Amino acid sequence: MTATFECKGLSKNFGSTQALEDVNISIAPGRVVGLLGPNGSGKTTLIKLANGLLTPSEGEVLICGDHPGVESKAVVSYLPDKTCMPLWMNALQLMDFFQDFYQDFDRQRAENMLQRLGLDDRQRLRQMSKGTREKVQLIMVMSRKAKLYLLDEPIGGVDPATRDYILDTIIRNYDPEAAVVISTHLISDVEKILDEVLFINRGRIMLQASVDDIRQQYGKSVDEYFREVFKC
Amino acid sequence: MDWTFNNDMPIYTQLVDKIKLSIVSGQLPPGEKLSTVRDLASEAKVNPNTMQRAFQELEREGLVFSQRSNGRFVTEDMEVIMEAKRAMAQEYIRGFMENMEKLGYTGEDIISLIRGGKEEDKQ
Numbered sequence: 001m002t003a004t005f006e007c008k009g010l011s012k013n014f015g016s017t018q019a020l021e022d023v024n025i026s027i028a029p030g031r032v033v034g035l036l037g038p039n040g041s042g043k044t045t046l047i048k049l050a051n052g053l054l055t056p057s058e059g060e061v062l063i064c065g066d067h068p069g070v071e072s073k074a075v076v077s078y079l080p081d082k083t084c085m086p087l088w089m090n091a092l093q094l095m096d097f098f099q100d101f102y103q104d105f106d107r108q109r110a111e112n113m114l115q116r117l118g119l120d121d122r123q124r125l126r127q128m129s130k131g132t133r134e135k136v137q138l139i140m141v142m143s144r145k146a147k148l149y150l151l152d153e154p155i156g157g158v159d160p161a162t163r164d165y166i167l168d169t170i171i172r173n174y175d176p177e178a179a180v181v182i183s184t185h186l187i188s189d190v191e192k193i194l195d196e197v198l199f200i201n202r203g204r205i206m207l208q209a210s211v212d213d214i215r216q217q218y219g220k221s222v223d224e225y226f227r228e229v230f231k232c
Numbered sequence: 233m234d235w236t237f238n239n240d241m242p243i244y245t246q247l248v249d250k251i252k253l254s255i256v257s258g259q260l261p262p263g264e265k266l267s268t269v270r271d272l273a274s275e276a277k278v279n280p281n282t283m284q285r286a287f288q289e290l291e292r293e294g295l296v297f298s299q300r301s302n303g304r305f306v307t308e309d310m311e312v313i314m315e316a317k318r319a320m321a322q323e324y325i326r327g328f329m330e331n332m333e334k335l336g337y338t339g340e341d342i343i344s345l346i347r348g349g350k351e352e353d354k355q
Contacts (some may be wrong), residue, residue, distance in 0.1 A: 032279050166278065172274050192243060194280045212242035212282070221239035 001018055002065045004148050004179035005031050005050060010057035012203075014046055019045040020203040022059070026077070028180050029147070029195075034211075035183040037200035038230055043183040044081055046200070047152050050181075053079050065229065077146035081153045081183075085137060087126040091119060096229075098140050110143035113169065113223055131162040134155040138166055141171040149180040155189060163189050197222055199229060233259075235276040243278055247286035255295055255306055256317040266296065266304040 002205045003026040010023040020042045026073070027033050035043050049061050052068030063072035085094060091142070092116050097107045114121070117135060127135055138154055155163040171193050174180050184190055191211060197208040204231070214222050233254055237246050248317045254260040266272070271286065273280040287304060294312045298304045307313065329351045 032281070129239075153346065167277065168274055171277075171280060172270070176280070192237065192276075192282075195279055195281050212244055215240070215242045219240045224239060 001028065001107055003027060003062070004031075004064055005179040005181065006062040007049075007059065008045075008062070010049065010061060011058040011063050012042075012048075012049060012054060013057045017201055020049070023203075025198060025205055025206050027181065027206060028177055031195045032174070032180045032182070032193060034120050034187070034188055034197040034222075035181055035200060036057055036185065036226060038185060039150065041200045042183045043200060044152055045203075047078075047150050047181070047183060050148075050150055051076060072206050075147040077102075077139060077141045077144040077156055079141045079151045081156070083125075083133060083137065085125060085140070088124055090122050090124050093135060094122045094125070094140055100141070102144050104145040106107050106143050107144060109137055109173070113139045113143070116138075131158045134190045135162065135165060135169075137221040138169055142169055145178075147175075147178050149174060149178060151180065151182045154182060155184060155186055162188075167193050175182070176178055188221065194222075201230065233276075234311055235278075244282050244285045245274065247278065247283060248289045251286065251290060252295060252320065256320060258312055260306050261310045262269065262310065264306045268303065268307065272292075273301055299317065 005025075005027040006068065007023045007025050010020060011018070011021040023046065024123070035046065037043050045054065049056060050068065052072065061068055062109055063076060066072055068076075086097075089097065095105075095107055095110055098110070099107055101220050113199065114136070117132075117134070117139070119136070125136065128136065134154070134157075138151075141151070149170075154170070155166050158166070167190065169181065182190055182194070194211050195211050195212070196207055196208060214220075214225055220228075233250055235250070237243055246341070251260070258314065266287075267275070269278050269283045273283040276283065286297060287298075291298065294309065295316055296304050296306055297307060329342065337345065
């Protein structure tokens with residue numbers, strides 16, 4: 001079976017700064033994986049490499065067996081860590097925009113979710129609160145029938161109820177054949193919806209393991225284990 | 233169902249225990265159709281694969297069975313349900329005894345304490 005997302009000997013330097021060093025990972029279809037690490041550990045760099053927004057200094061990234069490019073962008077649904085959508089657009093315009101760009105966009109699904117949110121279709125992104133904006137962006141990203149969802153800090157900076165909404169939207173909408181990568185440092189919030197975790201620190205992958213294996217082996221939650229491993 | 237989880241045990245085993253409790257207590261009666269994995273996962277706020285794993289375990293123990301296209305059901309075999317109930321009761325008793333022994337009580341003391349407690353309740 002071809003891995004949905006694979007890195008082989010992947011390194012990335014920014015000048016003399018080594019952001020990623022010899023990363024080797026493989027993520028199978030149907031898995032929900034947490035990319036967990038402290039600030040500045042290389043999470044966003046890894047996700048940007050997977051998107052083809054950065055190019056590797058060494059090694060390679062494979063999405064369903066191909067290097068990032070036009071084909072991979074058609075099957076990868078990406079939620080950046082910053083707002084990337086045009087702020088002057090309202091929800092209707094955003095849906096048009098996504099429909100034009102992505103063949104796999106399921107407009108009906110997006111409409112249903114927006115309706116449940118009770119949002120005014122004509123309200124512009126600019127006029128929305130941060131939490132609402134995050135929800136709308138996530139709805140767009142999760143309304144694609146992608147093979148790989150790359151979600152960079154989907155729950156950063158929103159209240160706990162909004163976090164629940166976002167996590168529920170993720171587990172309700174991802175295709176069972178698709179893989180999901182969620183980068184975050186809010187581990188206790190995401191732990192229950194993950195199959196596996198990747199611990200990353202100073203650009204190196206320290207651990208790839210299943211959540212229940214960690215709990216079984218160490219008798220503690222991933223959150224507690226993370227605190228122990230990354231103790232300052 | 234109460235979907236809170238402890239930190240020191242795998243999530244799927246806790247799901248198995250919670251669903252099992254619902255079955256042996258009759259909250260999920262014999263023959264009852266279960267919600268889909270995805271719906272239950274969403275309700276419990278867990279990964280659908282984890283919920284799936286819990287159901288596989290319950291199927292292995294014979295407490296639930298799946299019918300190809302109809303979904304999943306609670307077993308109608310009362311013997312299997314009663315057996316699971318007895319096993320859970322044994323487990324609770326073992327935990328209780330351990331805690332009582334930590335307090336310094338031994339077998340007979342514990343039994344008389346339980347009896348005494350009941351008599352006090354009646355008064």
